[in-house]
Amino acid sequence: MTRFLAGHRPRVIIGKKIAPYVLLLPFVLVFVAFLIVPMIYAFNLSLHKTALVGGTRFVGFDNYARAFVDPNFWSGVWLLVRFGFIQMPIMLSLALAFALILDSGLVYARGLFRIAFFLPYAVPAVIATLMWGYIYGPAYGPLAQIAAFLSLPKPDFFSENAILGSIANITIWEYTGYNMIIYFAALQAIPADLEEASKMDGASAFTYAVRVKLPMIVPMIIVTIMFSIIGTLQLFSEPYLITNLARSVINSHFTPNYYAYTLAFTAQQYNYSAAISFVLGAVVAVFSYAFMLASNRGTR
């Protein structure tokens, strides 16, 4: 069957109806191949068990039943909940304050601040952790040196009590500027005529920023909190990399992702590891959903 389009050069055949499918095809292909298929594969893994004797067999939701009462898993979740309650408020309120200050125009050299605060985002988490690992160092780190110079006791950044704060500081350093840029962009997008004829001094500019502009970017703030919750519950690189420095405090199930990693690649328990990952995914979904509900109620 051939159709001729009378007397024209060969026409593009892709019309309005099938165009979206053609456009989506490349992304959907990689999305299915490298996200959906691995997920299904992992889910299938999580329903099986491999034993030394007898090989792999189907066990239904046994691995999930085990995960739901696994203290190693829940201690990691609990740790991240505490971590999140320290880290997120500090990071996001700093980011928001800086964005409001930069947006108000009440500072010198705002271009410099904007770029400089954002720079840590360009530093890989691995290297950020490594840098802070040196700075925290008990023997040669500059903070220990300053403490020694002032004849203060040496701070121990890797003690049981300090480790969460030490890791939180690394992630605050990494992501405050990123969140600030997002807030700043949202603030800049608010039409300028809202503040027309404003001969504002410092005080009224402050009122304007907090009373008028801040409420307008609440949706953006909610988005960043969501992403922070998701990111926090997936914490892995930072604790994994400073394990050597804090051997006594960071164990193989310090965070859920750390636990899943150890189960898979140290203990070769791929089946149980997959179940742990899915339960973590469910925990992330529950926290995100709960937050969405709370914020909907709050903004209504």
Place this chain on the structure above:
Amino acid sequence: MGIVGNTVRSARFRRSRWVLTAILCVYLVYTLIPIFYVVTASTKTNADLFGTFGLWFSDDFHLRENLVDLFTIQDGIFLRWLGNTFFYALTSAIGAAFFALLAGYAFAKYDFAGKRLLFALVLGAVMIPQTALVIPLYLLFSKVGLLNTPLAVILPSLVFPPGVFLMRVYVEEAVSDEIIDAGRVDGAGELHILSGLTFRLLMPGLATVFILAFVAAWNNYFLPLVVMSTSDQFPVTVGLAIWYASATTGSGGNLLFTVVMAGSLVSILPVILAFLIMQRFWQGGLSAGSVKA
């Protein structure tokens, strides 16, 4: 826009301006300290790293020697790591940005069956824990013999859901329906409208997504940690982390802390430079993304 029209600058205005600038300067110091530490550490001998104050240079300026060590240790493997990282990040980012552009455009400008469901799936993908994906990918790649090949890192990095989201919002903002309709009236095919009429309008958005995907791939650690097994395939992040571990546990023998620091310095400079050079693009793209969100 801030207070551009403000010409009357009261004493109070100037005072709050200094106070706020001072506050930002405090955070500026905090932001720059680790980077500055890497710079000073890279210029020291290992003895001076322990023996002199960490946040200043020592008399013995050892940067050149550290860099020579960095690029010659283990037959110059570090250069290989840099090359790997650059290759993985560039190919991943080009593919991811291009796929995101096409998909975002489809989501923004067409109605089709399953649109809402597909978009929800793409957004939901950000909630998936890294381990939930990387572990099955490892097992699947081992079945098809892709483990420890560049494709094992590049292929999964082509999936960049935030890019699709950002492109959708950007296309909605930047491309009016009138342009597309005008193209249709002229008899242009849909793909021709995208490549010929609207592509230029989409460049800033595409640049933003490219940069974000590039940084994500450049900084990626977990995926290559799992799927790469020999040193010659490592990206910088995995390689440096191994050097760092052997330096801290003292098992590396000749591996010096200062070399690890020099390596960190060398590997963050390209991304920082890319950000500085391309800031006009990504800031423009991000602000477009924030209008709707």
